[in-house]
Structures are given as C-alpha cells and as structure tokens.
Amino acid sequence: MKLYSAKQIYKADQISIKKEEIGSNELMERAALQLFNWMHLRMQGAPVKIHLFCGIGNNGGDGIALARHLVDHGYNLEVYVINYSEKRSKDFLINLDRLKDRKIWPHFMNSDDELPAIGREDIIVDGIFGIGLNRTPDDWVIKVIQHLNNSQAFILSIDIPSGLFTDQGPENFDAIIKSNYVLSFQTPKLVFFLPETGGFIEQWEVLDIGLDPEYLMQTETEYELIGKNEVLTLYKPREKFGHKGTYGHSLIVGGSYGKIGSVCLSSKAALCAGSGLVTSYVPRIGYTILQTALPEIMVLTDLEEKELTEIKFDIEPSVVGIGMGMGTSDVSIKAFASFLEQNKFPLVIDADALNILSKKKELLKELPEKTILTPHPKELERLIGSWKDDFEKLKKVKEFSKKYNCIVVVKGAHTIVVYNDKGYVNTTGNPGMATAGTGDVLTGVITGLLAQGYPALDASIFGVYLHGRSGDIAVESTGFQSLTASNVIDNLANAYLDLFKLPEQPVTEEENQSNQ
Numbered sequence: 001m002k003l004y005s006a007k008q009i010y011k012a013d014q015i016s017i018k019k020e021e022i023g024s025n026e027l028m029e030r031a032a033l034q035l036f037n038w039m040h041l042r043m044q045g046a047p048v049k050i051h052l053f054c055g056i057g058n059n060g061g062d063g064i065a066l067a068r069h070l071v072d073h074g075y076n077l078e079v080y081v082i083n084y085s086e087k088r089s090k091d092f093l094i095n096l097d098r099l100k101d102r103k104i105w106p107h108f109m110n111s112d113d114e115l116p117a118i119g120r121e122d123i124i125v126d127g128i129f130g131i132g133l134n135r136t137p138d139d140w141v142i143k144v145i146q147h148l149n150n151s152q153a154f155i156l157s158i159d160i161p162s163g164l165f166t167d168q169g170p171e172n173f174d175a176i177i178k179s180n181y182v183l184s185f186q187t188p189k190l191v192f193f194l195p196e197t198g199g200f201i202e203q204w205e206v207l208d209i210g211l212d213p214e215y216l217m218q219t220e221t222e223y224e225l226i227g228k229n230e231v232l233t234l235y236k237p238r239e240k241f242g243h244k245g246t247y248g249h250s251l252i253v254g255g256s257y258g259k260i261g262s263v264c265l266s267s268k269a270a271l272c273a274g275s276g277l278v279t280s281y282v283p284r285i286g287y288t289i290l291q292t293a294l295p296e297i298m299v300l301t302d303l304e305e306k307e308l309t310e311i312k313f314d315i316e317p318s319v320v321g322i323g324m325g326m327g328t329s330d331v332s333i334k335a336f337a338s339f340l341e342q343n344k345f346p347l348v349i350d351a352d353a354l355n356i357l358s359k360k361k362e363l364l365k366e367l368p369e370k371t372i373l374t375p376h377p378k379e380l381e382r383l384i385g386s387w388k389d390d391f392e393k394l395k396k397v398k399e400f401s402k403k404y405n406c407i408v409v410v411k412g413a414h415t416i417v418v419y420n421d422k423g424y425v426n427t428t429g430n431p432g433m434a435t436a437g438t439g440d441v442l443t444g445v446i447t448g449l450l451a452q453g454y455p456a457l458d459a460s461i462f463g464v465y466l467h468g469r470s471g472d473i474a475v476e477s478t479g480f481q482s483l484t485a486s487n488v489i490d491n492l493a494n495a496y497l498d499l500f501k502l503p504e505q506p507v508t509e510e511e512n513q514s515n516q
C-alpha cells in the first residue's frame with residue numbers, strides 16, 4: 001500500500017473534484033458519512049457522551065459534518081470549536097450553517113475559556129487539526145490538547161491525531177493528541193509508523209473516500225507499506241525438479257568466545273528460510289557447539305580458538321552473512337578488512353561487522369553493489385551519525401544508500417528497508433521481539449533468501465516481513481515476555497504457510513443453518 005504525502009493527498013483531492021465534477025463539500029460529506037457509519041456500526045445508538053472537538057479548517061469541517069449525522073441519529077453530543085484562527089474554511093462554514101439549521105450551537109472556545117469536564121467513560125472525537133497543520137499550535141491550544149489527553153476518555157481522531165505533522169517531525173510532543181483510534185482518509189500516513197510519532201496512534205484504519213483511483217495508481221510515493229499482499233508478489237515457489245544446489249549456499253561468518261549462539265541462530269534461520277546449504281565459519285571454539293546444535297549445517301573454523309583472525313575459505317557460497325557475535329578486536333577488524341578487500345560474493349552485514357564499518361569508513365567502498373546492511377538504531381547512528389528527528393534520519397539513510405549503492409534495513413518496531421530514494425515500511429512484528437538474538441535471526445533469514453536467488457531488495461523486504469510474521473505467530477503461544485529468538489526461527493515454517501492462508505470468510509446464513 002502506498003503512503004501518500006500531504007501534498008499528494010491535496011492533489012488527489014483537487015483531481016477528484018475536477019474529474020467527478022463535484023464540490024469540495026461533497027468530498028467532505030463523503031468523509032463525514034464514512035466517519036458516521038464507522039461510529040454508528042459500533043455504537044448502535046448508545047447514549048454515551050460524545051465530545052466533538054473541531055478546528056476551523058477542513059478537518060474541523062469533517063467534524064462539524066459528522067456532528068450533523070450524529071445529531072440526526074439521536075446521539076448524546078457536545079460540539080466545541082477551537083477558534084485558533086479567523087480563517088475558517090469554506091466547507092467548514094457550509095457545514096456550520098447546516099448544523100445551526102438543526103438548532104445545534106457549538107461552544108466556541110478561545111484562549112481564555114474554561115476547559116470542559118470530560119468523564120473517563122466519555123468519547124472524544126478529535127477534529128482539531130488534520131494534514132493542514134503547518135506550525136506548532138499556540139500554547140492555549142496545546143493546553144486543550146493536554147486536557148483531552150489527560151481525560152482518559154477514548155479518543156477517536158479524524159484523519160490524523162491533531163498536532164502531528166504529516167511529513168515532518170514534531171517540534172513539541174506535548175502538542176499532539178494521543179489517539180486510541182485514527183480513521184485516516186484514503187491512506188495511512190508515514191508518521192503512524194515512525195518511532196518518535198507512532199506512539200501517538202494506538203490503532204488506525206483507512207476510510208476510502210473515493211479519491212481518483214487513476215491518480216492514486218499512477219503516483220509514485222516515497223514510502224510503501226508492506227503487508228501480505230505486497231510480499232506475495234515477491235514469493236518464489238519451489239520447482240518440482242529443484243535440488244539443494246538450486247536453492248543456494250549460505251555462508252554465515254561470525255562468533256567469538258561466549259557468542260557462538262548468535263551464529264547458531266543466523267545459520268539455523270538461513271536454513272529454515274530455505275537456503276539449500278548452510279556453512280558456518282567460526283573461531284575453533286564454535287566447532288563442537290555448531291556441529292552438536294545444528295546437524296544440517298557444515299562448519300569451517302578459523303585457526304584461532306576464541307576469535308576470528310582470518311576469513312578464508314575454499315567454498316563458493318551464493319551469499320555471505322557476516323558480523324553476528326564477531327567482536328571488534330584489532331585482529332578481527334583486520335580479518336574483516338582483508339576479507340572485504342578480496343570478497344566477490346554478495347553480502348549481508350550485521351552487528352559487529354557494521355560497527356567495524358563505522359570505525360573504518362574507508363571499507364565502505366569495498367562493499368559489492370546492493371550489499372544489505374541491517375543496523376539497529378545504535379548501529380545506524382554509528383554508521384550515519386546522529387539525527388534531529390525520524391525524517392532527518394531517513395533522509396540521511398537515503399543519502400547513504402545512494403552513496404554506497406547499498407540497501408539499509410533500518411530495524412525497529414516498523415522496520416524500514418531503504419534503497420536509494422524509496423522506503424518500504426514493514427507491518428509485521430511485535431514488542432516480544434525486543435529480545436536477544438532476533439536480529440541474528442533476521443540476518444539469517446535475509447541471507448537464506450538471497451541464497452535462493454531472491455534479488456537483494458526483495459530478499460530484504462520479504463525477509464523482514466517473514467521474520468516479523470514468525471514473531472507474530474510465535475507470540476500467540478509464548479506471550480510477549482517469554483518470546484525468544486529461537487521461537488521466531490521455529491515459526492518461520494508457519495509464516496511461510498500463512499502466506500497462502502485465505503482470510504476467514506464470514507459464514508453465510510445458509511451455511512450456518514446447514515451446520516446446525
């Protein structure tokens with residue numbers, strides 16, 4: 001699913017109005033009806049108190065139009081207009097008049113007005129600011145927003161939590177509504193998925209207001225949201241006459257005294273992702289451990305007992321996944337540097353190998369094209385330097401990707417795979433995965449996919465999705481706290497099977513009767 005920018009949404013808006021020969025207030029009416037239907041389906045006329053807070057732009061207009069439908073259906077409603085500007089939008093005014101025709105007078109709130117009492121069992125609808133926010137709200141509006149956040153009532157936001165910019169980082173985190181549910185028009189917004197701002201959205205859903213499909217389809221976006229539909233097109237089925245050679249040979253290089261487990265995890269993950277063969281390359285101390293833990297895997301060892309001192313092998317792997325548990329001692333740095341200088345195989349680079357690249361940036365030019373780097377936030381910071389907000393971070397990652405022609409997997413709750421100017425935002429995974437070794441598993445999965453012939457970008461996007469989906473299936477039986485990296489590997493099989501499971505279909509009346 002494409003993630004459109006505010007500018008693109010406004011454009012879609014204009015094109016739809018022109019093509020369909022409708023007024024902009026008709027589009028607002030569609031939005032309001034969708035909002036109303038969503039609420040009405042769930043509330044079924046319940047007499048819960050609804051506090052509807054509107055701004056004076058089109059987000060507020062949506063709110064005022066929604067108010068009319070709620071009143072027409074007998075809901076228990078209080079409407080407030082936050083008067084933060086004199087410039088009321090045309091469609092806001094049209095809808096305000098329609099509401100007044102029904103003898104409903106909103107409370108117009110200015111900077112000195114007392115804030116209304118809100119019960120924790122009430123519902124707040126937030127239509128203060130939408131995608132038109134272009135500066136931090138005034139202090140008194142921030143106080144209103146804080147008042148709503150502190151009320152503990154359920155907050156339903158129209159389009160986007162008020163106070164959140166659509167395409168830039170926040171300047172003041174106190175100025176943002178903490179939404180329990182966001183009903184977003186036509187497209188979710190990128191900020192819903194970024195670490196700094198994602199916490200302001202508990203759940204979201206898209207409401208289709210019928211913006212011009214042709215424009216939406218033809219328009220390229222900087223970011224795409226990756227779910228099952230997107231990865232299904234990447235999946236490569238196995239061939240009847242395929243053999244283990246067809247599915248490639250992964251070489252996993254890493255480990256040091258006390259950190260051989262990381263190589264076990266990556267190696268097993270590569271195997272379970274479908275790599276035909278897997279060899280692990282470790283210091284000698286790892287030999288017995290790997291041979292005992294993973295009988296399917298071949299093992300090569302360094303001459304040194306406890307750390308890697310030379311990365312040399314006489315096999316021809318399809319891909320090398322390198323760095324987990326490797327350490328950054330002087331000898332291992334040297335080993336990695338001379339490996340890179342001679343290497344001709346595709347690479348997936350993780351953990352200490354990333355830290356070495358950060359220390360010795362001159363090595364970056366040795367990376368083969370489309371090398372995949374999988375940094376967690378700290379590793380990323382070492383690699384590209386610090387950032388002021390998530391948008392600057394992504395900008396820097398894109399520059400880095402272009403400069404070194406590499407793919408950067410920015411790990412997090414919503415991992416973003418970045419290549420050149422484009423970002424792919426993952427939707428699978430859960431907080432149970434914030435546990436030791438899940439990153440090693442990801443490196444193994446991506447390496448295993450590359451070995452099978454997936455192009456590097458596809459392997460990264462699909463690998464991140466599968467890894468998260470395995471974690472989601474695993475957590476159903478482990479719970480968040482007890483999920484381990486091994487559980488993620490054990491469920492890779494289920495994640496693959498899940499790709500082809502159809503969503504549960506609603507049971508029809510006849511089927512229901514014939515089952516009785």
Ligand SMILES: NC(=O)C1=CN([C@@H]2O[C@H](COP(=O)(O)OP(=O)(O)OC[C@H]3O[C@@H](n4cnc5c(N)ncnc54)[C@H](OP(=O)(O)O)[C@@H]3O)[C@@H](O)[C@H]2O)[C@@H](O)CC1
Nearest residue numbers: 013027028057058059129130131132133134135136137159
């Ligand atoms: N195509 C779609 O998806 C459809 C979208 N629709 C809805 O429209 C919403 C966007 O509406 P919008 O453009 O009128 O902007 P909105 O967010 O209501 O802000 C209002 C105005 O406030 C101002 N302003 C900004 N920051 C400020 C600040 N800090 N403090 C004070 N003032 C500030 C700024 O004006 P300025 O003062 O800069 O001239 C801005 O224009 C969208 O989210 C959706 O709900 C639907 O109706 C149907 C179709």
Ligand SMILES: Nc1ncnc2c1ncn2[C@@H]1O[C@H](COP(=O)(O)OP(=O)(O)O)[C@@H](O)[C@H]1O
Nearest residue numbers: 376412413429430431433434436437438439440
């Ligand atoms: N809250 C979360 N939601 C979803 N995925 C998460 C969350 N926290 C961590 N993960 C995933 O778990 C993995 C952790 O990787 P990393 O920090 O490198 O762990 P390690 O170094 O222990 O292997 C990443 O793939 C990350 O996306």
Ligand SMILES: [K+]
Nearest residue numbers: 126129160162
């Ligand atoms: K809003």
